[in-house]
Amino acid sequence: MKKRTKSTITAGIVGTVSYVLLHQENRRKIKEMGSQLISKIKGNRKKKIPKKVGHPSPYDTHDNTMVSEGSLYAIKKYNEQQQNKNGKVLS
Incomplete structure (x- = not known):
C-alpha cells in the first residue's frame, strides 16, 4: 500500500x-x-553592520535619551526584585 x-x-x-x-x-x-x-x-x-555602533554622539539627543531610559529600566527592575526579597512593600 x-x-x-x-x-x-x-x-x-x-x-x-x-x-x-x-x-x-x-x-x-x-x-x-x-x-x-x-x-x-x-x-x-552576510550580516550588515549598523552605522550606529560604539560610543554615542553627545549631540544625538534622541539616541542618548533612549540609552538613559534603557539603563533606568534595568535599575528599576533590580531595585524591585531586591525590595521583594527583603519583604518591603512597594508604593
Missing part, C-alpha cells in the same frame, strides 16, 4: 514538473525564481 501511494505521488509530481517545464517561458521563470532564492539565502548570511 505504501509503495503504491509513493509511486502515485512521485508520478504525479514528475508529470506536473514535466508539463510546467515543457514551455521555454516557464523554464526561464523557474530559473529566475531559483536564482533569486539563492541570492536571498546567500544575502541573509
Whole structure:
C-alpha cells in the first residue's frame, strides 16, 4: 500500500514538473525564481553592520535619551526584585 501511494505521488509530481517545464517561458521563470532564492539565502548570511555602533554622539539627543531610559529600566527592575526579597512593600 505504501509503495503504491509513493509511486502515485512521485508520478504525479514528475508529470506536473514535466508539463510546467515543457514551455521555454516557464523554464526561464523557474530559473529566475531559483536564482533569486539563492541570492536571498546567500544575502541573509552576510550580516550588515549598523552605522550606529560604539560610543554615542553627545549631540544625538534622541539616541542618548533612549540609552538613559534603557539603563533606568534595568535599575528599576533590580531595585524591585531586591525590595521583594527583603519583604518591603512597594508604593
